[in-house]
Amino acid sequence: MVNENPSRFVYGPQGTKSPLKGEVASASRQSGVMRHSFTGLRSFSLISLIAIVIAATLMTMGFRYISIADIQQQSETANVIAIEAELAEIMTPPLRRQNEREAGSPSPTTEGPQAYLRELEGHSSLRRLILIDSSGRVLFASRAQDRQREFSGDANFLQAMTGKIVTKVAYRDILNVYIAPSGEENLAHTYYPLRANQSDKVIGAILLSTDISAMADRSALSQALFISTALIIMLMLYFSLLIIVKRIESVIDQQQVELAERSNLLAAVSRRMIDSHEAEKKQVAAELHERIAQTLAAAKMEIEAAMLAYRRGVDPQVALNKLVPVLHAATQDVRHVATEIHPGSLEDFGLVTTLHMRLNEFRERHPHIDVEESLSLTNQDIPSSLNNIVYRVFADALTTLTAEEALGRIGVLLEKINGAITLTIRDDSLVLDNEDSPYQSIFDKMQLSGGKFSLVANDEGGVTLSASWLA
Incomplete structure (x- = not known):
């Protein structure tokens, strides 16, 4: 059975246990200390909120500006229509007569405008009507408080005297409610130039002020x-965006923890x-000293x-005959040590042949052990x-099993399962009843090689080692 998590060994049918339990727990504690708030993401969230507020403010101001411009255009159109329909005809004659008089005090002109005002009595939108001569003096005003006003310095009047119709809107809404009211709120003031004839110069102007409260209310509602x-x-x-940021932060936190655990795990490995x-x-030094060195010492003797x-004068043939098996043994020992370090047959004959040769050598050295072999793959x-990694796992497993005195049978299987090269070694003697795995070195190699590894206790005794790599 291959465990999906290569960092776990299965010690028995009751559950799992990690050979790096203490170190992984230590890594988790260290990663908990390493976790920190990601100010970059939070700053991004704050900046986004500020950007939304700014965007909403700009949209509000833009919509308000467009609304005011639209109200001003509509008011100007309505006022101009009213002036051109009747007021211009009523106001022009008295204004012409006033301009024809000699310099002096203006004579109030009320006959025509008063009749017009009577016709407009009850009209709720009209708030002010003023007739102004070319010098800026008031000839007629619908309200008594406007009759003494002087328009010679009024920029709007001066612009109207150039022949241009000028409309100004005194707009009041929730955005400027903090300004003290002046009584001129939500009024549209239109300055209309008057001529004696269409081709003549401007001889005065009419100031018509109308109430735009209804339009302002509709505009405020639209704005809202x-x-x-x-x-x-x-x-x-x-x-x-906040949800996404939180999710990203959570993922980064988790990755940070996993990275810390992985770093500590790799450091331990x-x-x-x-x-x-x-x-x-x-071990190599011990074999050289205890086997090869002693064999060479015997050959020297x-x-x-x-x-x-x-x-x-004695025939040395007897002593020389004894030398041949000693040298043969030394040669075998050197070959065995070299094979343990790195078998040259891997490059010469391939992995499958090398495993077969190594198993034959194992049988020769341990004739009391029953070896079952199933190498179904080719080189x-x-x-x-x-x-290299498959052979090293295989060699380490054999070395571990050789140390077991009670070992009586092993099985070696090399096959491809779901696209993965899988090496399975089964024995009848190993016991997993302590914290230290007998295959710890193999586990470390699997960690570094990116393979998957499991160690399962057999019900009848012994363990089954399984190591796999994607081909």
Whole structure:
């Protein structure tokens, strides 16, 4: 059974246990300390909120500006229509007569305008009607408080005297409600130039002020609906953005924890790999010293015995005959050590042949152990990049099993399962009843090679090792 998580061993049918339990827990604690608030994302959220507020403000001001311009255009059109329909004809004669008089005080002109005002009595939109001569003096005013006004310095009047119709709107809404009221709110003031004839110069102007409160109320309602809708949409987008940011932050947090755990895990694996390499070097040194060195010492003694016999006139053949098996044993020992370090047959004959040769050698060295072999793949089925790691896992497993005195049977299976090269080794003696895995070095190699590894206790005794790599 291959465990989906390569960092876990299955020690038995009751559950799972990690060989790096203490170190992974330590990594989790360290990663908890490393976790920090991601100010960048939060700053982005704050900036987005500020941008939404600014956008809403700009939209409000833009809509308000357009509304005021539209109200001003409509008011000007209505006022001009009213002036051109009757007022211009009523106001022009008295204004012409006034301009024809000699310099002096203006004579109030009321006959024509008063009749017009009587016709407009009850008209709610008309608030002010003023007739102004070319010098800026008031000839007629519908309100008594306007009769003493002077328009010679009024910019709008001066512009009207150039022949241009000028309309100014005194608009008041919720955005300028803090300004003290002056009584001129929501009025449209239109300055209309008057001529004696269409081709003559301007001889005066009419100031007509009308109430635009109804239009202002409709505009305010439209603004409120527009801004509310836009604000709701923006807030929905903002809260969606917050959810996304929170999700991203959560993912980054999780990745940070996983990265910290992985870093600590790899550091622990690296330390154990160094220890494992040192242990392998010590083993090679021990084999060189205890086997090859002693064999060569025995060969040296046999050569010395042959030389002594020769000096005494005795035939050295007997001593030389004893030397041949000693040298043969030394050769076998050297070949065994070299194979343990790295078998040259991997490059010469391929992985499958090398595994077969190693199993035959294992049978020769341990004839009391029953070895079942099923290598169903060929050398072409296995990528060359996997040869070394598969062989090393296989060799480490055999080395571990060799140390088991009660070992009586092993099975080796090499096959491809779901596109993965899978090596399975089964024995009848290993017992997993402690915190240290007998296959710890194999686990470390699998961690670094990116493979999957599991170790399952058999019901009848022993364990089954399974290691797999995607081909």
